[in-house]
Amino acid sequence: MKNQKVGLIYVSPWIVGFLVLTIWPMIMSLYYALTDYNMIFKPNFIGLQNFINLFKDATFMGSMRSTFIYVIFSVPLQLAFALIVAFILNFKLKGIGLFRTAYYIPSILGGNVAVGILWRFMFQPTGLVNNFLGTFGIHPIGWLSTPTGAMTSIILLKVWQFGSSMLIFLAALKDLPTELYEAASLDNASKWQQFIHITIPLITPSIFFNLIMQVNNAFQEFNGPYLVTGQGPLKSTYLASLFIYDSAFKQYNMGYASAASWVLFIVIVLITIILFATQKKWVYYSDGGND
Amino acid sequence: MQNTSSFHSKQDTRKRVNSALRYIILTVFAIIMIYPILWLIGATFKTNAEIFTSASFIPSRIDFTPYVKGWITGGDYTFTTYFINTFEYVIPKILLTLLSATLVAYGFARFEFPGKKIMFSLLMATMFLPAVVTQIPLYLFFRDLHLLDTYVPLIARSAFAQEPFFVFMLIQFMRSIPRTLDEAATVDGCGSFGILRLVLLPSLKPALISCVIFQFMWSFGDFLGPLIYITSPSKYPVSIALKLNADTSAGTVPWNQIFAMSLVSLLPAIILFFSAQKYFVEGVTSSGIKG
Numbered sequence: 069m070k071n072q073k074v075g076l077i078y079v080s081p082w083i084v085g086f087l088v089l090t091i092w093p094m095i096m097s098l099y100y101a102l103t104d105y106n107m108i109f110k111p112n113f114i115g116l117q118n119f120i121n122l123f124k125d126a127t128f129m130g131s132m133r134s135t136f137i138y139v140i141f142s143v144p145l146q147l148a149f150a151l152i153v154a155f156i157l158n159f160k161l162k163g164i165g166l167f168r169t170a171y172y173i174p175s176i177l178g179g180n181v182a183v184g185i186l187w188r189f190m191f192q193p194t195g196l197v198n199n200f201l202g203t204f205g206i207h208p209i210g211w212l213s214t215p216t217g218a219m220t221s222i223i224l225l226k227v228w229q230f231g232s233s234m235l236i237f238l239a240a241l242k243d244l245p246t247e248l249y250e251a252a253s254l255d256n257a258s259k260w261q262q263f264i265h266i267t268i269p270l271i272t273p274s275i276f277f278n279l280i281m282q283v284n285n286a287f288q289e290f291n292g293p294y295l296v297t298g299q300g301p302l303k304s305t306y307l308a309s310l311f312i313y314d315s316a317f318k319q320y321n322m323g324y325a326s327a328a329s330w331v332l333f334i335v336i337v338l339i340t341i342i343l344f345a346t347q348k349k350w351v352y353y354s355d356g357g358n359d
Numbered sequence: 360m361q362n363t364s365s366f367h368s369k370q371d372t373r374k375r376v377n378s379a380l381r382y383i384i385l386t387v388f389a390i391i392m393i394y395p396i397l398w399l400i401g402a403t404f405k406t407n408a409e410i411f412t413s414a415s416f417i418p419s420r421i422d423f424t425p426y427v428k429g430w431i432t433g434g435d436y437t438f439t440t441y442f443i444n445t446f447e448y449v450i451p452k453i454l455l456t457l458l459s460a461t462l463v464a465y466g467f468a469r470f471e472f473p474g475k476k477i478m479f480s481l482l483m484a485t486m487f488l489p490a491v492v493t494q495i496p497l498y499l500f501f502r503d504l505h506l507l508d509t510y511v512p513l514i515a516r517s518a519f520a521q522e523p524f525f526v527f528m529l530i531q532f533m534r535s536i537p538r539t540l541d542e543a544a545t546v547d548g549c550g551s552f553g554i555l556r557l558v559l560l561p562s563l564k565p566a567l568i569s570c571v572i573f574q575f576m577w578s579f580g581d582f583l584g585p586l587i588y589i590t591s592p593s594k595y596p597v598s599i600a601l602k603l604n605a606d607t608s609a610g611t612v613p614w615n616q617i618f619a620m621s622l623v624s625l626l627p628a629i630i631l632f633f634s635a636q637k638y639f640v641e642g643v644t645s646s647g648i649k650g
Contacts, residue, residue: 072472072473074551075469075471075475077466078466079467079478081459081518082519082521082526085518085520086481086482089493089515089516089519089521090521092500093496093497094492100495156385157385159381161381165636167389169632170389170392171389173396173629174392176576177580177629179580180580181580181599181602181624182621182624182625183395184582185602185605185618186621189614194412196395196398199412199413199414200414202414228392281487284487288490290582295602312491325495329494332489332492
């Protein structure tokens with residue numbers, strides 16, 4: 069059919085873009101990772117030397133460790149908040165739109181430099197957060213001067229932006245069949261039991277989707293630490309993306325930085341694959357997962 | 360049967376207590392969520408001394424001097440330049456996204472062609488592909504094309520539909536438009552492009568508006584892209600200018616001016632959000648997987 073060629077013409081911008089702006093750079097990235105390219109001399113092939121050096125590099129290993137801490141705390145907290153708030157917002161209450169707006173706004177603004185600057189200021193010794201805690205008689209906390217405090221401040225920035233996950237949960241909650249709840253009420257199941265045994269299983273697909281997206285984003289987080297804490301005390305918030313940025317665009321160690329980006333890439337892909345593999349065990353698809 | 364009425368009134372009180380409780384929880388959390396933004400608004404009118412000492416967001420005076428001084432900046436360029444620069448790549452990026460994503464989505468949604476299944480899987484896979492791995496080779500690629508310090512690298516991916524979120528969202532919308540409309544148009548002698556323009560585009564309006572809004576938010580707030588690619592101060596967008604202003608002012612930092620400009624930089628996003636709330640919800644939920 070002549071239709072076939074027509075379809076290809078329409079998707080051709082994507083095909084070209086995919087080859088030139090995604091696949092080719094990935095191949096080149098792998099190539100650079102195996103060289104000592106530093107923008108001055110031509111790249112020399114050095115095999116796996118960059119990777120060996122990375123694993124001996126305390127700064128890089130520390131940045132990977134910080135990245136894991138950041139992901140492990142920020143993602144579950146963010147999703148938990150998103151789910152709880154979505155659950156409460158799902159009830160028919162007057163003025164609910166106003167609340168939805170209040171909870172979504174931080175996600176709209178969250179990535180902006182302005183918010184990063186505001187956050188850095190809020191967590192200063194005499195900033196808003198300590199002033200606020202002071203009204204409860206809590207002594208000022210060294211948010212930006214202690215490793216734990218600095219990490220907490222950027223995790224809070226991430227958690228604060230739970231809005232888009234919340235909207236996805238909210239959409240899922242609105243789609244739930246009411247019959248199941250009526251049946252459960254007849255069986256005298258408490259609200260809590262209904263939440264655990266009906267709501268949660270039915271929205272596992274959106275939990276899964278949000279989890280994958282947020283893990284992916286959190287592993288590559290740049291703006292938060294770069295704008296709020298920088299490296300942080302003892303490089304506590306020197307996340308992998310900051311390490312890669314500095315190695316590539318400040319020191320011009322393109323080979324080394326490419327290798328580091330491949331390590332981060334492989335970690336994210338592996339975790340994504342593992343999450344997909346566990347899907348069968350806990351994600352419930354009403355259509356048997358064929359879609 | 361006399362118990363029924365007391366049972367009902369008991370239920371009523373319980374209901375009322377329950378919804379009151381929900382309002383209280385929602386309100387407390389909402390205030391915590393938006394307090395930083397409210398405080399930021401207040402801080403733009405405060406004196407520097409007041410910024411440091413008061414946790415209240417209400418300023419003791421209303422003074423627009425921080426806005427005027429902040430806009431002029433102490434540097435070579437004013438925020439007029441930075442805003443114009445930002446729009447110089449944000450607007451083409453939005454237009455190209457609309458064009459490329461619509462064409463590609465049309466190809467995927469309405470045509471059969473060899474390799475379609477694989478291509479669609481690849482398109483979806485790039486949604487989960489960590490972008491960090493292409494960062495360095497893309498930089499070197501654009502350097503070889505002598506396009507560093509131009510806005511081309513910031514726009515390129517949009518021109519080739521390399522942002523799967525938009526393509527996927529439009530595909531979902533197109534699938535919901537009945538094919539019988541296409542067929543009727545074909546009978547009337549309409550070509551494939553005519554169908555897209557005359558039949559699909561009018562119904563796609565809400566989806567396209569969602570694309571515009573999200574692309575505006577993301578590209579306006581983008582920091583890492585300009586940080587990597589733009590080196591001349593005369594070409595800086597708002598995001599970079601803000602960051603530099605917050606960093607370089609030595610001695611007594613004019614925080615009220617920095618906050619004033621931060622707020623100004625957030626205004627487009629805030630205005631857009633309030634004028635197009637429903638499109639956000641549509642955009643997020645149609646891209647997310649429902650439970």
